[in-house]
Structures are given as C-alpha cells and as structure tokens.
Amino acid sequence: MTEEGGSGAGRRLRQLALRDRHEALGARFAPFSGWDMPLQYQGIVGEHHAVRQGVGVFDVSHLGRARVEGSQAAALLRSVTTFDVNRLAVGKAHYSLYCNEAGGIEDDVFIYRLAGERWLVVHNASNADQDFDRLRSVSGDMASEITAETAMLAVQGPEAMPLLGSVLGDEVTKLELRSCVELDWEGGTVTFARTGYTGEDGGECVVGVAQAAALWDALIQGGASPVGLGARDTLRLEAALPLYGNDIDAAAGPYEAGLGFAVTLDDGAYFTGRDALVEARERPLVRRLAHLAARGRGVPRAGYAVHALDGGGPVTRLTSGSFSPSLRLGIGMAYLPVELAKPGARFEVDVRGRMLPVEVVRRPFYRKSRD
C-alpha cells in the first residue's frame, strides 16, 4: 500500500508558538504554506464531528495578521480592497478581497475595525508576504505585521460561544455575528471576533504569544477538541467557503466565484481592480463556481475532470473535492459554464478512471441546524 501525494518542501518551515501543546495532544504535522501545521490529532472525521456537534479549537496562527493604524488608514485600506471599509462601524468586521487591475482575486481577507483609526487585516498564509507588501506599499509605516508576536485560535461549534463566554467573559457571547472586541485577558489583550471558517457559530481570537498557551489550555480544559487542518478543510468545504489557491485565484473574479458581497462599487471610490470589476458587473457571467454532490459512491478530489454525461467529454475540473463526513458523500466545487450550472444538472467526475455521477446543488452543502 502506498500513499499518493508528496511530502513537504525542503526549505525551513515556520513553527507555531504552541507547537509543544500540539505535540502533547498527539498532533501529526504537515507543511502548509511554509508552516509546519497540525494536520490532525485523533483523526479528521472525529475532529470534524466534534466541531459540528460540540466545540473544536484550531491553531490558525499561520494566517498573516497586520495592524493598520492612523488617520488615513481607512482611505488606504479602501484603495487596495474591494469592500468599502468606511461602512464598517467600530467593532465590526467584513470579508473582502485584494484584486489585481484585471479584476482577478489576489487574496481573500478579513478586515476588522478595532477602533476608529485602528484596523486588523487577516491574510491567507500562502499570500501573507505579498499581502503585507501590498499594505506597506500604500500605507507605509501605518501597517505593521503582527503575525510573529501573536497567535490566532479559532473556536467553532454549537458549544463554542458558551465556552468562549466562560473563558473570555460573558461580553463575547453578546456580540453579533462579524463583530469584534478587544479584551484585557491574563495581563494581555485578546482581539475576539465572532467569525470563522466552518459554517458553525463561534469566534476567532488573536492573542499575544505570552498569553497564547494559557488561552489554548483554558479552551482545551473547557472541553474543546483540538482540530487540525484536515478537518478545517472538510468543514469549510461543507459550508461552501472558498479556499484561496483552490477555488479562487488570480484567474478568477469575485462575481463568478459568488463573492459579489465582498465588492462595493456604488461608493464610487477607487480601488485596485475597480475598473475591471465595473465592466465585469455589466457583462453576463460566462462561468460560475458550482457546487457538486456525488450521487454514487466515491470521493471526488481537487483536479479531477468533470465530464458531460453520455461521453460528452470533459467540461471543467474540480477546484476542491472531499468526502463530506456530515453528509457521508462526496462533494466538490468547480467552475461550470453558467448555462450548465443549474441545480439538478448532472455530470460525471472522472475518479481515477471510474465515472462518479454528481449533481449541481445549492450552497452550502451543509447548514447548521437552527435552534
């Protein structure tokens, strides 16, 4: 029996501040975007269910974090991101994009307004260096990278908010979705936001490295299961949240990716890519990121070809694909011509030579139960 897929690159990997905590919990590590990251602890499926049914904690300190501060910070952020940050009240956060002049997506980011003139921007690890350069190029010394001096923990699941309330204080449980607050905690500051990447309730905490272990320990002792990148991927895919580098990249635009909500055009303000996006908005879409669910046994994976039925030949390739532990079937995403990307439309995925029937479904694949 042999396993497919390569091991990591040879260059030196960055290590998490909480690496000893992960090792003590039996983590297996894998290289990801230049970091040595916990892939799993007890097992991907069990960790996935822990987040859907209870609460899980993820160390996502590999995400790039930048603080932007100053009277011109809002205007400068507006000039490089698609969402009009001026409409964020203090204590609010929003998903946004960096685009290039052609309207292609250079990264997807989260922007938090911590105070009137103080912002936190969270980048993907794979783009963190170029993203920070982008911020620095427009804001100079107003932008400071805080990735190394902080850790970031995501706490997700139906039991996440009660746990976070008991650890950080009741104040956090009163926050609305996509709201953020800075808290004094154990002699340091925790920046907490009610955001996440799993489709579950919960939040994300940015904490100084001096307090990171205490926060991790309190969450674990409070009942959170440690969750690695393996389950982070199955959870985000079930929630139909795109992954940069898979489902979106510089060759994809916001509208075809279903990310129009991250683009503000009506304020008239310039930002990189605006002209291209104004044009894109007026043109009919050619393709759309579609959501495919298997209608047979088998696991579709990223890169597999999607074929038209009855030997109609390849149409596209999956940008993501996995077994869905919650639905117990294969799911994936792919860009399809808009006229074909209709719910109910059938295709076949070439799973290493066998054809797996799939059907276009509405997003998300999995929606948390409402209580």
Place this chain on the structure above:
Amino acid sequence: MKADFEIPDNLLYSEEHEWLRREEENPDEGTIGITDFAQDGVGDVVYLELPAEGDQVTAGEACGEIESAKTVSDLYAPVDGEVIAVNGDLEDQPELVNDSPYGDGWMIRVRMADASQLADLLDASAYRTLLEEH
C-alpha cells in the same frame, strides 16, 4: 517508528503494508488487509474500491483503492490469485479498517495461484524491522 503498532505473529506482510493470513482449512486461500501501521498512516478510511469476486489480482499490482479523509491510496495484491470473497461490511462501515485492521477490517480473500510467492513476503519479525527502519 512513532507508535507501537500491532503486528500479529501469525500473518505474512508485504513491504507495501498489506497483511495476508493463510487459511488453515484451505491453505491455498489467503485473506488480505492493510496493517495497523498502514491504517494509522492513511487516517480515517471513508470509502473503499475493492475488486469483485472472480477478479484476478497480480502480486505487486494495485487491485483496489483506499479513500481516507485526506488522501487516496492504492491497495496492492501481495500474491497472484482469484478473488473469492470481498468484505461487504466495509461498504457501510469503512471505519472497520481503522478500528480492526486485522479482524473485521479485512478486505479480500484470494485463492492463490502460486503458494511459492508466499516466500517473498515478510514474517512478523521482518516486518517489525521494516517499520523500525521507517
């Protein structure tokens, strides 16, 4: 080797981490699965694509696929032979491969074409040495 993996004495092993148990009552038949080390490495098994009864398998060639939450791996046949039984329980309970790799997680039974091929497999102590070198 990171952990203590179970390596039963009464089985034969391939270098690709399959095990084969020779059936006492029918010595030309062998039951095949993947080892404790292998199931640990692939992680949570979510789906198996196994050969069908009557299929011929060839030593050293892929005869099935093991889909785990994170990856897909090939199942290699340790010997030549004809598939005479397939573990149907794995269709609905693929996790048996993780829970009981040498028991309820068995995969296929073959009628061996040439029992002399067994000499090419490893005994438990040789397989343990292979893992220690891993």
